Amino acid sequence: MSALLEVTDATMRFGGLVALNAVSFSIGRGEVLAVIGPNGAGKSTLFNVVTGVYRPTSGQVRFDDADITGRPSHEVVARGIGRTFQTSRLFSDLSVLDNVIIGMHTRTKTGVLGALFLPGASRREMAACVETAEILLKASSGDLFEQRHRPAGTLAQADRRRLEIARALASEPKLLLLDEPSVGMDEVETDALIADISRLRTERPELSVILIEHDMRVVEAFPDQVMCVDYGSKIAEGDFARVKSDPRVQEAYLGKAAVHA
Amino acid sequence: MGARMSSEMPGFGLATVLAVGIQILGAAFLYLILKAEGGWQVIGLLALLAAGFYLIEKRPQITEYVTASFSRVPVVALVTAVIVVVLFPFAVGNNTYVLHLLIVAQLYAVLALALNFQLGSANIPNFATGASYGIGAYVSALLAINFGLSFWLTLPAAAIAATLFGFLIGIPSMRTRDTYLALVTIAFGVVVQQLLNNFDWTGGPNGLVGIPAPSLFGHSFADPLVVFGWKLPSQANFYYLSALLVVVAIITAHRLHSSRIGLAWNALRADEIAARAQGINVAWFKVLAFAVDAFLAAFAGTIYAFYVSYISPDNFTFLVSVTIMTMVIVGGMDNIFGVIVGAFLLTILPEKLRAFSDYRLLFFGIVIIGFLMIRPQGLFPQRIRSYGESR
Known part of the structure; x- marks a missing residue:
């Protein structure tokens, strides 16, 4: 069976800067891939290339048996890739x-003419959306459902993160991209996040997840597939134990001197 | 019903009293300010209005409670509104000046609602609404004068022409935003006005004269309106026509706002990058906002042209666009009712402040700043959507 997402030799240059250098990887249905690497290594650029925010300088992105290289973001979402942002971007x-x-x-599909001349259909569509949204909010840990009528800007940090995930799930994605979901969370909240992702996997066995993470506790919880990126290049790949012990990964995180000491 | 309502919901009886009473009070206030003469009467009424807004700013529960009352008895509220609007000219009587003000206020309400799709819903600063308004007026006037087309046929023709214009300004808007976008629309507005000024077939600076009055079932809109023995001046025809247009604009605004389109515009306003990540085709929704704005503005332009029967480029200047924008900001972004209140206030106020002769505009500015100090988010700010309620 072919992979759900397959990135081949993706290279992204901004002027003289090579943000991504011939990165290739793939993920199958129902799998979790953790992407680690120091700050500025090119992890978020990778997400932006996959979701069509950037068109890669060269290389190819295939998703669900279609070439989506450089397709506009809205089309990529429609095909089934949902994402969250590193700094939360709620409305x-x-x-x-x-x-x-x-x-x-x-x-959903109501257009301007539909909204104007078929208000009944438009209202039914919104009512169905409200119903689905409430189910998603109830399924989320925490009390997002109880806070559903509050402006999103007034939520606490952990709830903002949960809401971003719920919003991404609302697009019924086949692949979910989480950009540092644990950022700014304390230990209890991080544990809850790990539990959330695990539960998501049991509830939706077909859903694939790519996680960008700095917090090794989160990576440890999903250790099957880990990829380490540094200076735009993939430097290691495999399960967590193997990636962790790779000298190049240790070098990237700790510096040359520390590894050889 | 929303479980979040902490205060108790109004009962049926109280809700009815509130929904009817507040509308009659509002109409009475409008009547008084329209009839007010001399500086002190106007100042007194403005002070009353300011006190009212101060009160609802300090006690937001009042707005919540009143809104809840209106949605508790929607039919009663609607019937009252229709009766008030229909009977208002009878109260005004033969005062054609007041009727004229009301017509202009209603047309501006439509223009402000049109711009609200952009400025209020999607935060697109469009300074070319005046140009769309002008295109609507000129297209319908030219068709009526040169081809003898009736008012009712020029209405859709003008709307289509202006919508095409809307798409045209929309295209550069896909690539620019914020200040740059504002500049592009200003340029478009100026270009349109200059073209109207310089073409021969638009009459140049002299404009177009002799636009025939519309007629309906043999009744010419230039004739007085006689209803059950009551004789209303000919302006009453246009009063009802523009009132009908306001209703169309409200329905359009409400339906778009409460559909997926309105939400997509709001998403665009809050965070364009996040909107894109939700699968919203940002460029298309921006262009769409321009098109809807131009469409409604053209309707207002057509009615204006047939009402005054004489139009010139001076009616559609950059200043008109700025005025419409001020109405939306003062009234309240993305709030249909607020935008209408803003349009009425900003149309009627400058006229009523004529008592201050040379200091008129100074005083006008002070009043606007004063209201914005009392209600920084606009007179009636945008509201969080509620679902499952009866409206």
Whole structure:
């Protein structure tokens, strides 16, 4: 069976800077891949290349048996790739519920004429969205559901993170990209996050997840496939134990002197 | 019903009293300010209005409670609104000046609602609404004068022409935003006005004269309106026509706002990058906002042209666009009711402040700043959407 996402030799140059250098990797259905690497290694650039924010200088991105290299973001979402951002990007002046409903944009279809001349259909569509959104919010850990009518900007940090994941799930993705979901979380919240992702995997066995993580506790919880990126290049790949013991990974994290000491 | 409502919901009786009473009070206030003469009466009424807004700023529960009352008895509220709007000209009587003000205020309400799709919903600063308004007016006037087309046929023709213009300004807007986008729209507005000024077939600076009055079932809009023995001046025809257009604009605004389109615009306003990541085709939704704005503005332009029967480029200057924008900002971004209140206030106020002769505009500015100090988010700010309620 072919992989769900397959990135081949993706290279991204910004002027003289090589943010990604011939990175290749793939992920199958229902798998979790953790991407680690020092700050500025090119992890977020990788996400942006996959989701169509950037068109790679060279290389190819295949998703679900189609070439999506450089396709616009909205099309990539429609094909089934949902994402969250490193610094949370919620629609802060809209309610929690509306944030999730906007996540369903590619799964709804009322156009201007439909909204104007078939208000009944439009209203039914929104009612269905509200229902689905409430289910998603209830399924999320924490009390997002109870806070659904509050502006998203007033949520606590951990809840913002949960809402971003719920919003990404609303687009019914086949692949979920989480960009440092544990950033700014304390230990208890990080544990809850790990539990959330694990539960997501049991509830949706077909869903694939790519995680960018700095917190090794999160990576340890999903140790099967780990990829380490440094200076835009993939330097190690395999299960967590193997990647962790790779001298090049240790060098990237600790510096040359520390490894050889 | 929303479980978040901490205060108790109004009962049916109280809700009815509130929904009817507040509308009658509002109409009475409008009547008084329209009839007010001399500086002190106007100042007194403005002070009253300011006190009212101060109160609801300090006690937001009042707005919540009143809104809840209106959605508790939607039919009662609607019927009251229709009766108030229909009977208002009878109260005004033969005062054609007041009727004229009301017509202009209603047309501006439509223009402000049109711009609200962009400025309020999607945060697109469009300074070319005045140009779309002008295109609507000129297209319909030219068709009526040169080809003898009736008002009712020029209405859709003008709307289509202006919508195409909207798409045209929308295209550069896909690549620019914020200040740069504002500049592009200003340029478009100026270009349109200059073209109207310099073409021969638009009458140049002299404009177009002799636009025939529309007629409906043999009744010419230039004739007085006689209803059950009551005789209303001919302006009443246009009063009802523009009131109908306001209703169309409200329905359009409400339907788009409560659909997936309105949400997509709001997403765009809050965070363009995040909106893109939700699968929203940002470029298309921006262009769409321009098109809807131009479409509604053209309707207002057509009615204006047939109402005054004489148009010139001076009616559609950059200043008109700025005025419309001020109405949206003062009234309240993305709040249909607020935008209409803003349009009425900003149309009627400068007229009423004529008592201050030379200091008129100074005083006008002070009043606007004063209201914005009391209500920094606009007179009626945007509201969090509520679902499952009866409206």
